Amino acid sequence: MPEAAGKRKAENEVNGEQPSKKGSAFNEFTGVFDGLVQDILGLLPKELPDESLAYIKKMCHYTCYGGKMTRGITVGATYADVARSRGEEPSEQAMFVAKVIGWCIEWLQACFLVLDDIMDESHTRRGQPCWYKLPEVKKMAINDGLILESCIFLLLKKHVKPYNVELYHNCVELFHEVSFQTELGQLLDMTTESPEGKLDFSRFTLERYKLIVKYKTAFYSFYLPVAAGLYLAGLTGEKDLELTKEITIAMGEYFQIQDDFLDCYGDPETIGKAGTDFWSSCQIGTDIQDKKCGWLCVQALMKCNEEQVEGIPKSVFESLLAKIYKRSK
């Protein structure tokens, strides 16, 4: 995987960091990635041509590896916290399973991002062309999204099932549940931005904003990794999970509002190519131009009364919005 390795190095160089600076949790997590890709390739039918294996290997490296990988790392962090709170040392075996489940979240995200980029007609993602933009990929990226999703269940079956079959069944249902929530969030998002192609600011309400964020981002980014870590620690009680949901959804909301704020006011040098918003194309400063139902736009609309919004043409409102929320540099 020379390309992938090269990219990782380059990314660190841009941020002026040494790989070790990212901390051992990061290194331990990324350290199992190549092995998991090999596991997937090993599970492919033997009669498949080599070119198919090479294609899937390349796709996994291109689309799953990158970004901060906070989601994936959080599974092990959660499990270890619970274990230590009980005065136990996190077991090595459980920590490996945590990494596998963590990578499954990264694979799930890769599936969503590959497909979201097609739907949004984005050009770049994490500083490189979107997967579907590659000439040898194009429309195949739609099927590739499904393959990325299938990899989740290959990995869970290979590594989690032999470790603990009940945990395996719980994880499978958790991934089904959260995938569906994210798909509903994507549906909400796309029908808010342009139901039947028309932009309608009356849909940009705070209520709708929160609903989109909850379903499209918070469940898979915040609830899923923490819930998986709790499962691994044996905490599967209804009450624990409900409380976890409440807290993680609030964290997701906070994260997205901050992300929307930084989209306008963030310092590109600091936020850089790594980006904080995995759903957008990672370019800073285009939410308003893209007519997204973002936090700033919703706040501006809340300060207008109905006639003000109705009375002015959309294009004027947009440029007004862009001027009000003009970037400091």
Added chain:
Amino acid sequence: MPEAAGKRKAENEVNGEQPSKKGSAFNEFTGVFDGLVQDILGLLPKELPDESLAYIKKMCHYTCYGGKMTRGITVGATYADVARSRGEEPSEQAMFVAKVIGWCIEWLQACFLVLDDIMDESHTRRGQPCWYKLPEVKKMAINDGLILESCIFLLLKKHVKPYNVELYHNCVELFHEVSFQTELGQLLDMTTESPEGKLDFSRFTLERYKLIVKYKTAFYSFYLPVAAGLYLAGLTGEKDLELTKEITIAMGEYFQIQDDFLDCYGDPETIGKAGTDFWSSCQIGTDIQDKKCGWLCVQALMKCNEEQVEGIPKSVFESLLAKIYKRSK
């Protein structure tokens, strides 16, 4: 569901059949459809706006209902055959579960067809515009494909899990396995037809043809319904399933070869809009023009020696092929 009901009637009228002619297995199977859609809507989060429910309901009716539904019906037929071979009457409860699993196969197919039509840039499917072609859908169809897939696991969890939890776990893994095989088949198909956009007849081998058919069509269309019926009858032995795989894959091959033959020589009046190939755009007679790795093309290439294929320009070969295999009417 006035539109759906209307369409069903119209379809029967075109074929000059009364609904009852389709047999009671067909009517019993289709009879549970509306209830299953209601189940899905009932499982959506309560905070979702009504328009999202309406959208999902419309999508299920538009994309899941139609065609011969042989796949879905086969689950119950298989289970009933095994039960009767044991001198037992198929239980009513088990027959309902068979219909649920059967509909899950139809939902899976809907997912694949919605996405395949986007990738193939098809225009029509089962005599109506492809789902992605609707102005209120377009690119959202990609996410809709994922939602259709998620519906499978909602239905299995609601109806199969309380009936028999082991059957439920087996079905979940079976759907994962077969989905992945179908995705690999789609990958094989797309990289055969135009790896990096270029047409290369040297890839149109009999071996490759069989591999594509096996993975893209036979597993989900033939193995999946029969295996699910066996599971329901309690037959989950490795040997039974291996034998089932062997037989159903051979059936799938036969089906696809016949389908390819009919694409060229079939009588449009007989085959009509119902179509036999769920992967193609259901228009008869365009496989050769579409440069598909079809049975006739593979057979023609087997009659040419290498120099013959190498020596003539592709376009000449294609028109030759079209002339050799010219339709009788």
